[in-house]
Every structure is written in C-alpha cells, then in structure tokens.
Amino acid sequence: MKILILSLMALSSLTVSAQFGAPRVNPTVPSVKADVEDFKPATTNQDNKQYPMVNSQRMVRAQIMAPKATFVGLDIDGKIYEMTKDENGLWTGTSAPQDEGFHYYQLNIDGASVPDPGSKYFYGASRWGSGIDVPAADEEFYTVKNVPQGSVNEVYYWSTVTEKMRHGYIYLPAEYYSNPTKKFPVLYLQHGMGENETGWSAQGKTGIIMDNLIAAGKAVPFIIFMDNGLDVRRPGDPAPGQGGFGGPRPQGQRPGAPGQNGQRRGGFGGFGGFNAFQEVLIKDIIPMVEKNYRVIADAQHRGMAGLSMGGMQTHTITLANPTTFAYVGMFSGGSFNVDEVKENPDFQKTNKVLFMSAGGRETGMAEGDRSVVKAAENLKAMGINAHSYISPATAHEWQTWRRSLYQFAQLIFK
C-alpha cells in the first residue's frame, strides 16, 4: 500500500506539474518561420473568438488586451511563454510545439493566473480553466458526425454513503431511445486526480467517440456512467484540507503546485478516498443506475475503467469486488500484476477483458509505458484475456485517454 501511495503521488505531482506546477518563465518566444504562419482559431475556443490559435506545427498562440499590464505570459505545458505588447496594449505570444490533443493552460497577467477569455473552460488540475485542443491526425474518431446520436445526461441522485445529493453523467446510446425495451450493459468510467465527473464527456469526448464507434459497428451499444471519484466525503470523514483529497487552498497558490507544504496542504493523504468511492460506487451508483435505467444487471454486462487515479481506483475496486465486473480498463494508471490476479480466483473466473494503456511519452509510474505491454503479456500467459495499448506520441493527457477509450470500447461486452 505504501508503494501505491508513493506511486500515485509521483504520478500526480508529475501530471499536475507538467501542466501547472512551478512553471519557469521562458523568455524566448520561439521564432516562427514564415511557412508556419498558418495559425487558425482552436476548436476549443469560445464561439467567434479568434484566439488562442494553433498552427500546423502545433504551436499555440495566445492574445489578450491588457493595456496597463507590465507582464503577460502564456502558461502551458509547465512553461510560461512571455508575450509581447503592441502599441495598443494587445499582447501576443506563441508556445513551442505541443503534443496532439487536449492541454490545460492559462494566462499570467502581472502575476495573476487567470483563464484565457478566448477559450472554453474545462475542469482539471483542480480548477475550471482554459483548455486547448491541438489538432491530431486521428481526430476523426472524436469529431461529431451525422450518425445516430446517443446523449450525455446530467444526473443528480441521493447517496446513502455521503448523505448528500451527488452529481454524475450518464451516456445513453442512440438505441436506448429508439429501442425502448432493450436492456444494455454498463461501463463505470472514472476521471483522474484533480478532475471531476465532467472530464470524460468534455475533454474525453466520450459521447462522440461512442456514437461514432457504435454507428460504425465497431462497438456494441452500452451505457457509460461517469461520476466524481474525489468528492466522496462521508459523515465522519476528515474535512477537506485535513488529509482528504482536494481540500481548499489559499488564494493565489496554484492547484497542485509542489513545494510549500504541497503534500501536507490538502494533498494526497487519506486514501480513505478510494474506500469512500468504492462504497459510493457499490452501494449508491450501481444500484441507482440499475434501478433507473434499462440495464443488464450482472457482472458479464458490467465494466469499470478509469484514467490515472481512476485507473488505480479501477484496479483496487475490481480486485476487491471480483465477481462484480467482467470488463476492466486501466488507462495510464499502472498495471495489474500476475500475483494479485493469481491470488484472486473469483477475479480470474469473472474477467473477460483486462485492458491496460499508457501514453507513448509518459514517464514515471507508467515507466515510459512499456510496463503495460509486459504486464499484458504476463497476464495473457496465465490465461487472462489481457490487452495493452500505447498511444503514439502523447503524454499523461487526454489524447491518451480518448484513444484508450476508443480501443477499450471495441473490446468489451462482445
């Protein structure tokens, strides 16, 4: 358990710092060659906003009017790119090339870290803030198309565990509406550290990916429930900031910034978080979904998956509830090992697919990602239907997880 905690901390501070932690000011705005002056508004921009832009080299260019400011920076990928001011007070700056896919970012105006008024906002790195989608060669699979549409539905429900109303999202495939007597399998799909129940549909594009896969006949129609795996405080659990996840932090401190009591300040102590979420999932979420929706309520039609911390929750919860889930996915969350599966005959008997993935540019816990390939080979050798997937040239970010869902969804409930 100690090892798991340390690993999660390592992964988490790596993740967060890669996005926001202690960025250093990069005084050199990369010089952009004339032939890459092909910047276009990002797809994640607010309607009719021209900036931020991305070019064919995957450089991000931000712009903001701040006539009285003395410093404005574009804060992305752990660096702050200094922007320059024109005679009207309009600041412009360009980043180095970014990986394909989605990235959190923000602007720094005279020391204040604020969302860019040009972008839409996403929840991650423990805050609602700016995000940008950098075009990817394979973006078709998460592009809205004129195919039969399911829907992502906002759901409130009562939790007997936390004794509060909770909030999640459910994806219902198009056939849920068109075929009103059919019952469907369900995947429980969890976000990562510093994220919440909105991540999989907003950044992850779950509904779009699923509609496209189902329309192409590559996935069977199934339901997905996406909940909050961090906001699970039970009566009697320590208050936020006292060892739980995601406690309040003093104004002006970056979410997840390392140093300055980073670990102590409402950090990652209290792995009660996993137990509490397990309890909410098993006692509240699954019964609620199986009561309110047309669901095939058995292990062979029930799956769990998650990214990063959500993958670790999947790991812990599916091993601890071995007859509950037949389909298991762990995206950038480490891997299952042979011993723990060997010691768990119920898990072996129930499991139909065990999927582990990572980004090709991940380091740290996923060990440059090859660990999931090796783990899948070992598990396969002992008779588990194990699969691994490496997302090309992406790090511990959403493009890895969009692709992981796309792969995993094609394997399950078949």
Next chain:
Amino acid sequence: MKILILSLMALSSLTVSAQFGAPRVNPTVPSVKADVEDFKPATTNQDNKQYPMVNSQRMVRAQIMAPKATFVGLDIDGKIYEMTKDENGLWTGTSAPQDEGFHYYQLNIDGASVPDPGSKYFYGASRWGSGIDVPAADEEFYTVKNVPQGSVNEVYYWSTVTEKMRHGYIYLPAEYYSNPTKKFPVLYLQHGMGENETGWSAQGKTGIIMDNLIAAGKAVPFIIFMDNGLDVRRPGDPAPGQGGFGGPRPQGQRPGAPGQNGQRRGGFGGFGGFNAFQEVLIKDIIPMVEKNYRVIADAQHRGMAGLSMGGMQTHTITLANPTTFAYVGMFSGGSFNVDEVKENPDFQKTNKVLFMSAGGRETGMAEGDRSVVKAAENLKAMGINAHSYISPATAHEWQTWRRSLYQFAQLIFK
C-alpha cells in the same frame, strides 16, 4: 417590424450594458459595517474556492493574487469596484449590494477583462465567463432536493436547414425513465441575446426547478427542449459579422460594448435570425424531438417560451405558426397585444395559456414591467387565458426568468 427591431436593440444594449458595457470605475469601495462581515463563499464558486463571497447584505467580495498588478477591479452590474492590495500582492474588493439571484461579472487586471479564477463559468453577454448567485429568500425552489430526478441531456442532431450538426439540451422528467410507455408534452424554451443553449439549465436551473415542481405535484411532468436561437446561419446567409447575430469582434472589445460602431459591428442587423431560427425549430428540432422521444405530438401538448430575445422569438413564431403551440410564455420580452391576437383566429382557437412576465426592476422594453399586467388584462377581456407575473425586486436577469419558469410551468399542459 421597425419598431420591434428598435425595441430589441434598446433592450439588448440595456441588458448588456447593465452587465458589461462601458462600466465606470467606482473608486469608493463601500465601507462594510462590522455587523455585515458575514461573507460566505458563493454557491457558484469552483469546488473548495473561498472567493468570491457574498454577505447578508448581498454585497459581493472578490479576491485574487496578482503581485505585480497596479490595478485590479471587480466588474459587476455595470460598475468596476477598485480592489486593494495587501503586502503579499493579494487584492480584495467589495461591491455595493446586488439584487437577489444570478449575475455575470468579471475581474479587470491592469486593463484586461478576465474571468475570476474562483467562480464557475457561464455563457452570457456573448462570452463564457464568471457568474455569481446571490442568495435569495425563495431559493428553495431551485435547490437540488432528494426527489425523483429527471435529467438534462446533451443532444446533437443534424439540421437540414443549417446543414450542420446542432447542439441542444433536453430535460426529461423522472417519469420518462420510470414509466417507459408514457408519452409527454414538450415545451420549447429559448434563451436571450448573447446567451446560448446552456443558459436555461446552468443559470436557469431548469432541471432542478422542474423536478421540484413535479415532485410537489405543482406541475405535470413534461419535456423541455432548449436550443441555440442565435447560431442559426443557413448556407447563403451573411457570414457572422456581416449583419448576423454574434459575429466576431476585435480582441479586447467588450461583448456588446456600446459606442464604437456597437450596432454595426456584428450587431443586431439581419433579423434573418428570427426566420432562420423559426425554420430550424419547425423543420428540424420539433420533428427530431417527436421522432426520438416519447412525445404527444399535437398542439395541445406543445408549448413555446423564452426570455428576452427568446420571448420575442416566441411571440413571432407562435403568431406565425398559430396552430402549432397551445402554450405560450414570454419572459421579459414584451407582450402580445390585443390587435395581433384578434387578427389571428387560429392562434385564439389553439391557445390555452398565454403568459407574460417581467422583473419588477426592469426598465425599457418591459416598461417597469407593468405593461405585461395591462396586456394580460386586455387579452383576458377578449377571452384569452392570459396571465402576467412580476418578479419582485429583480431586473433583466436570471432570477426573473427562474421565477417566470416556476410560475409558467404550473399553468401548462393541465
């Protein structure tokens, strides 16, 4: 028609300028008495964020770390309240008392208008940005409760009119799920100028209001479809910024800022907007809803309502399609007059409820709101089942429209 256009312009610039247009710096931070130092984090804050706060006098207090800034202001209700800096670079400032309910606001940091990193973000005044909910005496009706829950569902659909995929939200009542053979009436519910299809569920709290009303037996269960009434450009329509709604605007200009070619710059020309939305509603939205959902597809089980510009769209569209909608609601959008109803026997024959509302503090188009009372009296005298409602002590903002929906929903489909 000319009169309508001018009225909408007046209303719209009034609305927007009350929120964002040409705010003047208010150098006096109101002195706050010791007995009102009871500030609490707003319910619209990001999880675990302490600021902004609101006190029992409905004053808003913002705070942000901006060590190198020379000016930080809290921009709310058409004023900028100058904030003050402490020795650590933490800025704090407090507004005058605000009306009950929801308000858009933003921060100004050295001349840059940016979202407050403490708040959640909402779409209005033509931008995603900060919003704050000021507690109201009647907030129970839009507070999440442990009652049977419907859901607000995100829907994409193909539009034959705009030849693009479109995006809306559908509220399905709890009974839609629990009673899988029952068919339901549908209300088509539209947002105002500078807003979009997210407004009614996020700021308007439609799903929560409806679940509470239905659980209390005060409203019959019905479906609500909420779409985008501005983003309706058809092939061949002028490009955004060329007379349509919501064209792009130069960076650094406030949305809807008056002056500087305010009307010409992607302003309110091209009332093609209403025709285009009517076409989308009649040809795309209603057929899609009636095909994909369990709906009673006749006029007696179909309603349309909207706020401000959405109310005017309701006015225009229900008169132009008099046998399509039996229930009509116009919130802060002016009123129907006797003559136009007299000249429209089909409308008279079909209509079952005609509801008009306004905020008690509205000025301009709603004429201090009394016009809707008078209009309802006149329409009643000619045999129309007309109703009016004045929201106490609120202006042209969401508290007026939450209350209007709450009232209207109790009258319809009965």
